[in-house]
Ligand SMILES: Nc1nc2c(ncn2[C@@H]2O[C@H](COP(=O)(O)OP(=O)(O)OP(=O)(O)O)[C@@H](O)[C@H]2O)c(=O)[nH]1
């Protein structure tokens with residue numbers, strides 16, 4: 001049995017909490033998010049017969065990456081960078097967060113999530129941008145916390161990446 | 166080559182001059198270090214001091230020696246169990262005793278507690294609470310009597326917040342330790358970040374409701390204990406020591422931790438040692454039910470004691486009565502298997518001991534008698550016995566005094582004769598006083614005699630034959646005479662009836678005398694014709710002389726012409742007694 005800590009990072013309202021909720025039924029109520037700034041859920045995934053307990057740290061989204069959040073990153077085996085496809089600015093926040101995270105805990109696997117795929121028509125981010133990012137070697141997954149599309153894939157992708165790292 | 170050689174010799178010489186003395190010392194030192202024997206000797210010189218010095222600084226030596234000592238003990242046990250057991254006995258025995266007595270104490274306490282909580286109002290409340298919450302009653306009791314309980318202990322990997330090992334106390338429902346551990350780490354981080362505490366400064370306690378979380382931080386791991394109630398002061402120290410020890414032993418595993426907690430399985434027991442608890446001592450207060458029980462016991466014992474004393478007194482009285490009872494001699498009283506055995510002598514005429522037992526309200530089944538029959542000389546029994554022996558009739562009262570048997574009342578002559586004979590064979594009787602006994606036969610004979618003497622037969626004037634119509638009188642006369650004869654025979658007497666003939670005063674003296682004799686004679690003839698012997702009778706004619714009547718009227722003249730009777734009884738000689 002292996003346990004891994006994973007962080008959900010991204011600007012406010014991009015859908016971090018919604019994605020985790022989609023993925024797992026947790027025990028803590030959302031009120032922790034506003035009080036402590038983090039909520040943790042656990043989900044068991046099996047990858048190539050290897051059981052892994054994922055401890056998902058859902059961190060309160062902030063546009064300004066604050067000191068508070070830094071300590072939460074400690075010990076993470078990987079993280080998600082969640083972007084709201086309908087808000088281009090959230091992609092920039094994601095990059096800033098990625099840089100700061102790497103400064104704090106070093107290079108660990110991460111997956112870039114473009115969420116709210118169900119609102120594709122309103123997206124400000126086009127396919128080309130996303131393709132370019134993949135070509136740069138980033139792992140990119142398009143999801144919809146609303147329909148559930150891509151959610152499982154995103155989590156499995158990151159886990160696999162962590163196990164191989 | 167030569168120069169070179171020369172140079173080297175010269176150099177050697179120089180060196181010898183410069184560092185000669187030191188060199189020998191170095192050589193000596195070298196030799197000394199190379200000689201294991203000497204080295205051992207040297208180390209042995211300083212080893213104790215070295216250990217003392219280091220031990221005063223930290224626990225490294227103890228920790229380092231631990232495995233060796235453990236191994237040594239194991240080897241010793243393997244080799245000879247007894248040696249170690251003997252060595253440890255003085256330490257172990259009191260410890261074991263202490264443990265056992267504390268277990269017993271706990272059992273008593275829990276019994277007391279159960280009793281108290283089962284029946285008090287508070288207990289009822291807790292039962293309701295148990296029903297309401299669906300928790301077992303025991304758990305509710307524990308919760309309410311709890312001073313503190315370490316419910317959970319987490320060993321948390323400091324960096325990742327992942328749980329390395331986790332233990333839970335019995336009956337404590339725990340959430341997913343991974344989540345709690347992560348959340349705890351997050352909260353800790355949050356607090357440290359929010360209030361600007363330095364990372365080195367550990368957060369020691371969190372308090373939520375009646376639970377607190379005590380935290381000890383080490384370089385690689387955090388040890389957190391979740392405690393319900395008020396934790397004891399030394400609990401933090403226990404956590405600290407446990408954490409230090411874990412760091413010391415598991416430092417490698419801690420540093421290389423990458424999500425796999427299996428290497429930390431062995432420290433489980435170490436964490437379990439931290440799961441301490443203490444309950445309120447209030448339960449020492451004895452439950453009222455215990456008092457009720459005690460009261461009941463005392464009450465029952467009282468009843469039992471009362472019964473016991475009462476029975477004891479009854480028994481004592483009974484035995485006393487038995488001992489003083491005439492005709493009973495108690496020789497032994499034994500008690501065997503709940504039963505009492507009484508043996509002795511008993512006159513068959515004495516009171517029935519079993520009956521007396523009932524009168525004394527004692528259980529007859531519990532007493533077994535063994536009586537040897539005997540004759541008591543107690544006067545009452547003597548008399549009873551004599552009465553029985555003599556077949557004394559109701560009409561006779563006997564009195565026995567100073568060896569003299571006094572008889573009073575009436576009895577048949579036959580009985581008296583028999584009694585006279587029997588009395589001689591009864592021991593203790595010197596004299597039989599029968600003076601006051603009235604013989605029934607004698608009395609009867611008197612009556613018969615009177616009757617006969619009142620009877621008479623009538624005659625007509627100048628006739629010697631009895632007047633007709635007197636058959637009944639004759640029959641009566643015959644019956645009476647028969648009875649008289651038989652009674653006389655029983656009593657050993659001779660009965661003689663004088664037949665007296667009378668005439669009235671008319672006629673001459675001479676004829677009257679003759680007539681009266683003839684009349685008596687005729688009556689005698691009638692009687693002898695009925696079977697009587699002549700010798701029992703005498704006849705006499707008295708003429709008009711008896712009774713003398715001054716003025717004879719016709720009426721009394723008739724009654725004067727008669728025959729009447731006179732009975733004479735005389736004693737027969739003794740040997741002439743005839744048995745019936
Ligand atoms: N249509 C649609 N709406 C979404 C999706 N994911 C999230 N939302 C909505 O976006 C809003 C914000 O979602 P959250 O999950 O709270 O976002 P968050 O990243 O956790 O936000 P913070 O906690 O404030 O940082 C909510 O109203 C969600 O219902 C999605 O995939 N599609």
Ligand SMILES: [Mg+2]
Nearest residue numbers: 016017060061
């Ligand atoms: Mg959220």
